[in-house]
Amino acid sequence: MRRTLRIGRLLMALLLIMTLITACGSGGGSGNASGSNANPAPNSQSSSGGSNSGSSDSTDTAEKQLEPYELTMAFPIFGATPPDMQLVVDEINKITQAEINTTITVLPISIGSYYQQMNLMSSSGEKLDLMFTFGNSGLYSSDAMSGKLLPIDDLLDRYGQGLVEAVGAEYMESARIGGKIYGVPTLHSFAQQPGILMRKDIVDKYNIDISSIKTIHDLDPVFRTVKDHEPGMVPIAFGLSNAMTFLRNYDKLGDGYGVLPGFDNGLKIVNWFETEEYAELLNVMHEWFKAGYVNKDAATTQATTSDLLKADATFSYITMLKPELKAQEERMTGKELVEVYFSDYEPYATTTDVVVGVWGIAQQSEDPERVMMFLNMMYTNKELVNLLIWGIEGKHYVKVSDNVIRYPDGIDSSTVGYTMNSLTTSNPFIAYTLEGEDPNISQTIQKWNQAARKSAALGFTFTANEVQNEMTAISNVLQQYQRVLESGSADPKELLPEFNAQLKAAGIDRVIEQKQAQLDAWAAANK
Amino acid sequence: MSQLPSESAALPAPKKRKRKYDYRRYHPLLIMMIPGLIYLLINNYLPMFGIVIAFKEVNFAKGIFASDWVGFKNFEFLFASNNAYIITRNTILYNLVFLVLGTVFSFIVALMLNEVKNKFLLRSYQAIISMPHLISWVIVSYLVFAFLSVDNGFINRAILPMLGVEEDIYWYTEPKYWPYILTLVDLWKRVGYGSIVYFAALLGINDEYYEAAKLDGASRLQQIWYITLPIVVPVIIMMAMLQLGRIFYSDFGLFYQVTLNSGILFSTTATIDTYVFNGLTGSGNLGMSTAAGVYQSIVGFILVLTVNYLVRRKDRENALF
Numbered sequence: 001m002r003r004t005l006r007i008g009r010l011l012m013a014l015l016l017i018m019t020l021i022t023a024c025g026s027g028g029g030s031g032n033a034s035g036s037n038a039n040p041a042p043n044s045q046s047s048s049g050g051s052n053s054g055s056s057d058s059t060d061t062a063e064k065q066l067e068p069y070e071l072t073m074a075f076p077i078f079g080a081t082p083p084d085m086q087l088v089v090d091e092i093n094k095i096t097q098a099e100i101n102t103t104i105t106v107l108p109i110s111i112g113s114y115y116q117q118m119n120l121m122s123s124s125g126e127k128l129d130l131m132f133t134f135g136n137s138g139l140y141s142s143d144a145m146s147g148k149l150l151p152i153d154d155l156l157d158r159y160g161q162g163l164v165e166a167v168g169a170e171y172m173e174s175a176r177i178g179g180k181i182y183g184v185p186t187l188h189s190f191a192q193q194p195g196i197l198m199r200k201d202i203v204d205k206y207n208i209d210i211s212s213i214k215t216i217h218d219l220d221p222v223f224r225t226v227k228d229h230e231p232g233m234v235p236i237a238f239g240l241s242n243a244m245t246f247l248r249n250y251d252k253l254g255d256g257y258g259v260l261p262g263f264d265n266g267l268k269i270v271n272w273f274e275t276e277e278y279a280e281l282l283n284v285m286h287e288w289f290k291a292g293y294v295n296k297d298a299a300t301t302q303a304t305t306s307d308l309l310k311a312d313a314t315f316s317y318i319t320m321l322k323p324e325l326k327a328q329e330e331r332m333t334g335k336e337l338v339e340v341y342f343s344d345y346e347p348y349a350t351t352t353d354v355v356v357g358v359w360g361i362a363q364q365s366e367d368p369e370r371v372m373m374f375l376n377m378m379y380t381n382k383e384l385v386n387l388l389i390w391g392i393e394g395k396h397y398v399k400v401s402d403n404v405i406r407y408p409d410g411i412d413s414s415t416v417g418y419t420m421n422s423l424t425t426s427n428p429f430i431a432y433t434l435e436g437e438d439p440n441i442s443q444t445i446q447k448w449n450q451a452a453r454k455s456a457a458l459g460f461t462f463t464a465n466e467v468q469n470e471m472t473a474i475s476n477v478l479q480q481y482q483r484v485l486e487s488g489s490a491d492p493k494e495l496l497p498e499f500n501a502q503l504k505a506a507g508i509d510r511v512i513e514q515k516q517a518q519l520d521a522w523a524a525a526n527k
Numbered sequence: 528m529s530q531l532p533s534e535s536a537a538l539p540a541p542k543k544r545k546r547k548y549d550y551r552r553y554h555p556l557l558i559m560m561i562p563g564l565i566y567l568l569i570n571n572y573l574p575m576f577g578i579v580i581a582f583k584e585v586n587f588a589k590g591i592f593a594s595d596w597v598g599f600k601n602f603e604f605l606f607a608s609n610n611a612y613i614i615t616r617n618t619i620l621y622n623l624v625f626l627v628l629g630t631v632f633s634f635i636v637a638l639m640l641n642e643v644k645n646k647f648l649l650r651s652y653q654a655i656i657s658m659p660h661l662i663s664w665v666i667v668s669y670l671v672f673a674f675l676s677v678d679n680g681f682i683n684r685a686i687l688p689m690l691g692v693e694e695d696i697y698w699y700t701e702p703k704y705w706p707y708i709l710t711l712v713d714l715w716k717r718v719g720y721g722s723i724v725y726f727a728a729l730l731g732i733n734d735e736y737y738e739a740a741k742l743d744g745a746s747r748l749q750q751i752w753y754i755t756l757p758i759v760v761p762v763i764i765m766m767a768m769l770q771l772g773r774i775f776y777s778d779f780g781l782f783y784q785v786t787l788n789s790g791i792l793f794s795t796t797a798t799i800d801t802y803v804f805n806g807l808t809g810s811g812n813l814g815m816s817t818a819a820g821v822y823q824s825i826v827g828f829i830l831v832l833t834v835n836y837l838v839r840r841k842d843r844e845n846a847l848f
Contacts, residue, residue: 300700
């Protein structure tokens, strides 16, 4: 008796809950509480409908008179939002209102939650027109494939000519995924060459002959000198990234699961982790680790290499060099540095290096054409770009000469009221340069980009939709073995075969197969 | 079983007197319930629609509900690799160990607190032992790091030399130590706070029982065994059951932060949550991460039902429902 009562009560409770759920389910579409969950379907339909009608309208009227439009742009920030952000946006609005009758609203979002926020905004259909996304770890391609970004080929043809010219038509092709372009890469050096950055004071102190350094094998005597004479300092730091992250003479084709050796190899993809070179490099790293050249916590530290150098914990680090990098790293570490390019590697441009940061048009944008007009200005309008990068003249910088500026008296890079991370700046080539830095850096970079050798697979982007399970398993295997191996912390003799066996079990062969098929198709389409 | 007379008497009594509830009498209470119910509904029930994401390939242009159905494809990655066994084993075994040891130690601490008669000391002890619960895992991870760091760690620099061990131990690359480290850290953080519930239950025991037992010549241990334990068992079972429901969830902070996510330790430290996190941070695949969550919830739900069923068969009064 008692038992049946209990069960009865439980059933009643369940029934009640079910009714509540269904009641809310049917009414949820209009309810406020469920907005984030139930709304996207109707909302996105209406917004795409809106953009259709909007586009037909504005095509007709584009040359005559533009309707006023409010444009929302989202981008990640690294640290606190600059206090004068709104002042700068107000200035930007003066330009955009005059040119394309548009007012801009910015949404600076902290990098830690940026990706989640973008997911939320995309799924809830919240107002968003222009968004920034990252080229690395396949984020740009997954944003494109999951419909977060609009394809912009037509818009580029109509309103983005200046932009295409600024980026370079050939490099623009790098942003093509499955036949369509979904975003515009930010401008920077498109090619990189591995090299080492060393502290100048210590190089001078021990008269280290940097001309003798050609490859990583020439570093041994340098490291020994530093190790013997500088207690408390390791000769080379491995942080979140380590030397082998950068010592590449192959196109890693995005994720690095299946690479193109020598940037060509007849477009035949190989498994980098199984190559002789990989094993040899691992041995070098392990030798360094055993000799005490590397910080002991290399496999686990959460510090970046530049942090370690800034903290006087290391003498050097290996990285991907490009013309503007030394000045950037000097600013970051506050130390004078010496750079040496490894001459057994060549500067190459790959899709991964070109598509680092991307500005794309969000799918829920109500007027993609207007967004493209603004995007075009972001790459071509000198006044606008200077506002975006440096802020307001007289307040955040003062002019020294025509193209050179400095911070106003009493203000430096850490106290200025407005900054923009170089990752998200669209076109720094037409902006001012800071006093004390190479004023011709833009031309240098542009020359470097034009002269760079191009990977045979430049423009190819792998889409991993078909092999998601394998990708997840592989990324866990890499997490488990890659860092401990590549930092030299473990003996590769035992661990490398285990690593490769695990990769096989995780299905790296299937990923490579899939990638090869996509690459072949891409090559056929681009002949 | 009538050790908790106030509660057990209150429940059946109105039923006998009147079959229907006197709604007018409970009016204020029912109204007071409304905000809580609404909160529960919005916070705990509405998000359940999100379960459909686990069976979809999310396309933002189409919207979540209009995206294509993919069946169980999103779940495959959990079982696709040979890591599935390791992460399941780690998750369940760690949680079982935490559950058993945590309960035992919390209870012992509660018993000890119960013996402290000085009010001031009691308050201080309670504050001190529940302090770790308030410290975030990120900070705990640095405290642990201060002990285990290879170069500057307290253990490598101070304790090992005292024991005559010369060579440094590379704690963060040796999987074999971690089951002990993690258990220790978890207990340190959880026991003090967990003991509060048991301590409250102990406070509720009428002193008359003990006095009667003393008259009969029962020793301190006998009093604990024959009086305290039977009275507190329902509370223990309830707490254990609540934890069992989460046996398929690992404490992400513990397994991710405290281990510094060191890859080489994965054989003893990877759990379902860290596996999913490590696998999907790059791709940001909504469907697959939702699938993992759904899988964990369903297994947890089944576990709670099963355990409750078993408890009820043995001793109906102690079952949760």
